[in-house]
Amino acid sequence: MGLSERIGAIQHSMDFISKARFDENVDRVCISMTENNFDLQPTRESGGNTNGTLDPEYTSWLKKHPSALGMFEQIMASGKGKKIIVFLDYDGTLSPIVDDPDRAFMSEMMRAAVREVAKYFPTAIISGRSREKVFKFVQLAGVYYAGSHGMDIMAPVLPLSTSDVKHQTRIDDKQGSGDVLFQPAKEFLPTIQEIIEELEEKTKCIHGVIIENNRFCISVHFRRVREEDYSELEELVKSIVKDYPQFHLTRGRKVIEIRPSIKWDKGYALEYMLDTLGYGNSNDVLAFYIGDDRTDEDAFRVLQAKKRGYPIIVSSIPKETSAVYSLQDPSEVMSFLLHLARWRRNSSSSKIVI
Numbered sequence: 522m523g524l525s526e527r528i529g530a531i532q533h534s535m536d537f538i539s540k541a542r543f544d545e546n547v548d549r550v551c552i553s554m555t556e557n558n559f560d561l562q563p564t565r566e567s568g569g570n571t572n573g574t575l576d577p578e579y580t581s582w583l584k585k586h587p588s589a590l591g592m593f594e595q596i597m598a599s600g601k602g603k604k605i606i607v608f609l610d611y612d613g614t615l616s617p618i619v620d621d622p623d624r625a626f627m628s629e630m631m632r633a634a635v636r637e638v639a640k641y642f643p644t645a646i647i648s649g650r651s652r653e654k655v656f657k658f659v660q661l662a663g664v665y666y667a668g669s670h671g672m673d674i675m676a677p678v679l680p681l682s683t684s685d686v687k688h689q690t691r692i693d694d695k696q697g698s699g700d701v702l703f704q705p706a707k708e709f710l711p712t713i714q715e716i717i718e719e720l721e722e723k724t725k726c727i728h729g730v731i732i733e734n735n736r737f738c739i740s741v742h743f744r745r746v747r748e749e750d751y752s753e754l755e756e757l758v759k760s761i762v763k764d765y766p767q768f769h770l771t772r773g774r775k776v777i778e779i780r781p782s783i784k785w786d787k788g789y790a791l792e793y794m795l796d797t798l799g800y801g802n803s804n805d806v807l808a809f810y811i812g813d814d815r816t817d818e819d820a821f822r823v824l825q826a827k828k829r830g831y832p833i834i835v836s837s838i839p840k841e842t843s844a845v846y847s848l849q850d851p852s853e854v855m856s857f858l859l860h861l862a863r864w865r866r867n868s869s870s871s872k873i874v875i
């Protein structure tokens with residue numbers, strides 16, 4: 522293709538894409554551009570490679586964990602008359618995975634989608650990050666935030682029937698929100714600081730390590746570490762944590778996490794939030810939990826066991842999971858959130874009697 526044809530093709534693509542953006546039957550547009558040709562395909566993809574071909578392993582995995590977008594109508598039909606609640610993970614779910622954890626920004630479009638969904642349904646973000654950091658990334662009022670894998674939750678106070686009350690602190694804010702902080706690992710804060718200092722000192726010799734203070738837990742990132750240094754880093758981290766028997770290690774995406782050994786994870790956090798939001802004992806709830814990482818599996822299992830809704834995994838590769846449905850990547854998450862909001866708008870407008 523010559524230069525002018527290429528420019529023409531780009532202009533044509535832009536028009537095509539802007540039209541497709543408003544077509545609710547189109548989730549994405551695949552553009553394939555070769556030396557001599559280009560092609561545009563509106564699609565409702567539910568998996569596959571970037572070149573448009575479906576990986577057979579992924580296709581058979583999708584049969585077990587169908588696309589939540591493809592199954593949208595059936596999912597919503599099963600929730601008819603129920604109260605919908607949305608739980609979201611942050612990294613890899615609302616934001617793409619990037620090398621630098623401090624630059625895992627969510628797009629404006631994603632922010633708008635979360636804002637939209639939170640307008641209609643109680644929405645909570647449960648992240649491994651510190652609560653303050655997730656809030657800095659998301660910047661939305663009207664959303665509940667839980668940081669440190671649920672060890673730091675800000676949610677409304679409700680008379681709780683459980684022993685959880687001892688970990689609650691009422692927030693003295695000017696708005697008088699009545700929210701409370703739930704922090705079951707407070708007593709570990711000084712030790713966490715001590716471990717961070719030791720980690721920073723002792724991992725200096727390994728290039729690319731990032732230590733992230735997630736307040737009630739610590740992330741040791743090795744995404745930028747050379748592969749040949751992985752095992753040295755792992756041994757180093759293990760040898761440090763060995764001296765702190767009240768802590769243990771978990772793993773995420775190119776990250777080793779150090780957590781206090783309390784009986785608490787994203788699954789307990791999900792239960793706690795269902796309780797505090799007033800849906801603990803309610804059978805007419807349809808909760809969604811959307812997440813991409815191993816720590817989200819704790820929440821998937823709880824949601825499955827309680828039969829209160831559907832766990833949805835974000836993955837473009839086959840993975841062992843307790844999730845029922847799947848979404849390929851954050852852009853599909855965004856599409857799912859927009860579908861939810863649109864479904865709610867349509868269902869309330871259909872009730873208007875003229």
Ligand SMILES: O=P(O)(O)OC[C@H]1O[C@H](O[C@H]2O[C@H](CO)[C@@H](O)[C@H](O)[C@H]2O)[C@H](O)[C@@H](O)[C@@H]1O
Pocket residue numbers: 610611612613617618619620621622625647648649650733735740742744773774775776778814816
């Ligand atoms: O529960 P999440 O909100 O998913 O948080 C889990 C961890 O996410 C972050 O790390 C991951 O994303 C980074 C940015 O894309 C990436 O560089 C890293 O390799 C991933 O593991 C976060 O930085 C961790 O602290 C969270 O525990």
